[in-house]
Structure formats: structure tokens, C-alpha cells
Amino acid sequence: MGNKLVNNIYHVLFECFGPQYWWPGDSPWEICLGAVLTQNTNWGNVEKAIANLKTIDSLCPRKILEMKRESLEEALRPSGYFKLKSVRLSNVARWWLENVENDKLKKRPSNLDYWRDSILAVNGVGPETADSILLYSFGLPTFVIDAYTRRIMHRHFNTPENVSYAVLRDLFMDNLPHDAKLFNEYHALFVRLAKELCRKNICLPSCPFASHE
DNA sequence: GACCAGGCACATC
DNA sequence: GATGTGCATGGT
Numbered sequence: 001m002g003n004k005l006v007n008n009i010y011h012v013l014f015e016c017f018g019p020q021y022w023w024p025g026d027s028p029w030e031i032c033l034g035a036v037l038t039q040n041t042n043w044g045n046v047e048k049a050i051a052n053l054k055t056i057d058s059l060c061p062r063k064i065l066e067m068k069r070e071s072l073e074e075a076l077r078p079s080g081y082f083k084l085k086s087v088r089l090s091n092v093a094r095w096w097l098e099n100v101e102n103d104k105l106k107k108r109p110s111n112l113d114y115w116r117d118s119i120l121a122v123n124g125v126g127p128e129t130a131d132s133i134l135l136y137s138f139g140l141p142t143f144v145i146d147a148y149t150r151r152i153m154h155r156h157f158n159t160p161e162n163v164s165y166a167v168l169r170d171l172f173m174d175n176l177p178h179d180a181k182l183f184n185e186y187h188a189l190f191v192r193l194a195k196e197l198c199r200k201n202i203c204l205p206s207c208p209f210a211s212h213e
Numbered sequence: 214g215a216c217c218a219g220g221c222a223c224a225t226c
Numbered sequence: 227g228a229t230g231t232g233c234a235t236g237g238t
Contacts, residue, residue, distance in 0.1 A: 039220040045236060046219095080218090080235040088221085126221050146219045164227090191219065 005157070006175040010182070013189035017196070020188035023136035029061060029096065035132040036089050036124065037079045048078035061093035061101070088124025095122045112140045127165045135187070141178040144187040145169050148194040 024043075025031035030050065037046040052075040053059045058067055067075075069086060076082040076089070099108070099118060108114065115138065119130045131144040145168045153159040153168065176182060 035219090038218090040218065040233085041220085042218040042236070044218090048236085078235060081220095081233050082235080084221085084233055124221070128220065132219080144219085148219065162228095187219090194219090 003175040006172060009157070010176075010186050010189070013193055014185065017189055017192050019185060020192055022184055022188035023132070025136075028100075028137040030059065031137040032092065032096065032133045033059070033089065035129050035136070036092055037076065037085060039081070039085070039088075039129060041080045045079045049076045052076070052078070061096045064093040065090060065097070084124075091122050091124050095119065112142055115140060116142065127169075131169070135180060135183055139180045141180040141183055143169050143172040143176075143183050145172075146187070146191070149187065149190045152190055152194060 023031045023034065025034050033053075034046055034050065037049055050059070053064075056071075056075065058064060058071075058075070064072065072086045072089070073082045076085050079085060095118075112134065115134055116130055119125050119133055120127070125133075128144060128146055131142045134140040134142045135144055145165050150159075150161075150163070150168065153171075154161045154163075159168065159171070172183075172186070176186075
């Protein structure tokens with residue numbers, strides 16, 4: 001599987017669907033917060049939790065950290081795993097204040113590997129969440145692998161079903177120019193394709209409508 | 214009522 | 227390094 005295929009997939013998807021304008025969110029922090037809350041969770045439920053935080057004017061990292069644990073859990077409840085996510089979101093908010101909204105930032109290197117290691121060290125941030133934050137919140141050129149990407153690549157391009165995150169990420173990063181705009185659009189187009197296939201009843205494995213195939 | 218959704222940490226082998 | 231398990235809500 002090489003350069004050509006990885007490029008061709010992108011061009012076909014872009015011609016079909018056009019730009020996707022990702023990630024949904026009004027600010028870098030809101031994107032970061034959404035990346036944590038959407039872990040193994042439907043985006044619609046995440047939107048409810050974000051709306052709750054906005055209603056009580058507690059979206060920003062400082063307010064998240066100032067909130068009582070129970071209040072934060074209550075706001076996050078619709079997004080599922082709310083006890084777990086209240087801890088994870090607090091960890092990420094602390095990291096954000098220390099590393100992003102801080103003068104120290106100016107002295108820090110701006111390279112991808114530095115920031116990837118930094119955010120991956122936060123408890124509750126794994127590879128997908130890290131790459132989503134780096135790409136969609138910071139605009140750094142890293143490729144996001146999610147369940148949709150895995151399913152599409154397995155079903156339509158024959159990659160092993162349980163291929164590791166790192167191997168699949170390398171497949172894209174080794175065969176594409178490191179361009180944040182390209183990576184942004186590419187991942188968003190995978191999600192769009194998966195949803196279109198489902199909507200048109202051309203189902204991917206584990207699609208809820210798969211039994212009607 | 215079952216199954217699923219844009220994962221992750223931790224234990225165990 | 228691979229595999230299994232708990233975490234929880236809301237839509238279909």
C-alpha cells in the first residue's frame with residue numbers, strides 16, 4: 001500500500017464531498033474539550049455536555065478546575081463515563097493552563113513531537129485524542145486514526161482489522177506531505193464517508209443497520 | 214431490551 | 227506487545 005493509493009483515496013473523497021470544515025467548535029479549547037468528551041461516545045451526546053457547560057458559563061479551563069466535582073460530573077453526564085471524564089477533562093484543563101495559556105509557551109519548541117509527547121503524558125489522553133487536539137486545535141500536521149478510519153481501511157483497502165494505531169498512522173504520514181490542512185480534511189472526509197455509507201445503507205461492519213444489508 | 218457510539222488506563226500474560 | 231475489562235449516557 002503506497003503513496004499513490006493514499007493520495008487517490010483523498011482526491012476521490014474530496015471530489016465527492018468537498019471541504020468538511022472540521023472540527024466543530026468555536027475555539028481551540030472547545031475543540032480540545034470535545035476531543036476528550038467524544039471518547040467512545042456519540043457526538044450528539046457530547047454537544048449536550050458542551051451546551052451544559054456553556055449554560056453555566058463554565059467552558060474555559062480555569063472554570064472547569066474551579067468547579068465542584070459534582071457540578072462538573074452533572075454537566076458532563078449526557079456524554080457518558082461522566083465520572084471518568086470529569087477527571088480526564090480536569091487533567092487536560094490543568095495541562096492547558098500550564099502549557100498553552102502560559103508565557104512559558106513562548107520558550108517552548110513548536111515541533112509536533114514535543115507537543116505530542118507533552119499531551120500524551122496527561123492521564124486520559126491516548127493517541128487519538130492527542131492527535132485530534134494537535135491537529136484540530138493547534139493546527140499541527142499529525143494524522144488522526146479513529147474507528148471510522150480503521151473500519152474503512154479494513155473493509156475497503158484490506159488493512160488488518162486490528163492494525164495498531166501507530167502502524168495505520170504511519171501509513172498515512174509516510175505517504176502524504178505533512179500538511180495540517182490536508183490531514184484535517186482527510187480525516188473529516190473519512191468520517192463523512194462512513195456516515196454516508198451508513199445513510200445509504202451500504203454498511204460498514206458494526207453499523208447499526210448492517211442486518212438490513 | 215440489545216446494540217452502538219470519533220477511547221483510555223490498567224491488569225495480566 | 228497483545229489481550230481483556232470497566233467505564234455510562236442517549237439514540238435506534
